[in-house]
Amino acid sequence: MKKYLMKSVVAVLLGALNGIAAGPKICFEAESAGVIEQPMAVYTNGVAGASGPYLEIPEGVGNPPKRNEGKAVFTVEIPKEGAYTLWCRCWWNGECSNSFSVSLDDQPVFLFGEDATYKTWHWVKYPVSRTVKPLNLTEGKHTLTFFNREDGVRLDQILLSADKRFVPMDIEKTGVRQ
Numbered sequence: 335m336k337k338y339l340m341k342s343v344v345a346v347l348l349g350a351l352n353g354i355a356a357g358p359k360i361c362f363e364a365e366s367a368g369v370i371e372q373p374m375a376v377y378t379n380g381v382a383g384a385s386g387p388y389l390e391i392p393e394g395v396g397n398p399p400k401r402n403e404g405k406a407v408f409t410v411e412i413p414k415e416g417a418y419t420l421w422c423r424c425w426w427n428g429e430c431s432n433s434f435s436v437s438l439d440d441q442p443v444f445l446f447g448e449d450a451t452y453k454t455w456h457w458v459k460y461p462v463s464r465t466v467k468p469l470n471l472t473e474g475k476h477t478l479t480f481f482n483r484e485d486g487v488r489l490d491q492i493l494l495s496a497d498k499r500f501v502p503m504d505i506e507k508t509g510v511r512q
């Protein structure tokens with residue numbers, strides 16, 4: 335009898351935790367950036383499988399410290415305050431072409447990427463581990479900036495999720511979901 339009671343208490347608690355964990359997801363296309371600075375540019379026909387056009391820093395155009403230019407700036411409307419995970423649908427050319435520097439509002443840049451999945455579109459997240467703080471976003475407008483860190487990189491879609499259990503699959507629907 336006691337065992338059954340414990341089981342139902344655990345089930346109720348897990349249900350409550352799931353309810354708390356869920357949160358908004360905001361997905362948008364990389365090519366919708368408000369500012370795109372060369373050598374970051376919009377491409378449509380380089381590699382297959384993107385959701386329409388995508389952003390690319392072509393291989394060989396240069397990266398810091400030799401070349402510091404190249405960025406994409408997004409204005410994102412956050413519907414609800416929370417701790418958000420940043421997901422990006424990326425294509426990396428290789429181990430020297432698998433990252434961006436990213437900044438949120440006027441906070442210091444952080445390293446995004448450095449995973450070892452190459453030459454295919456795949457979703458990459460930040461933060462990677464629980465020891466790194468997620469992005470704490472207040473309700474309202476925020477600025478997300480992707481900087482040139484390595485050339486040979488592509489960015490198709492961006493998704494901010496306050497739902498820790500959510501994992502994007504393939505091309506995601508753009509817009510806001512609860």
Ligand SMILES: [Ca+2]
Nearest residue numbers: 363385387490
């Ligand atoms: Ca796209």
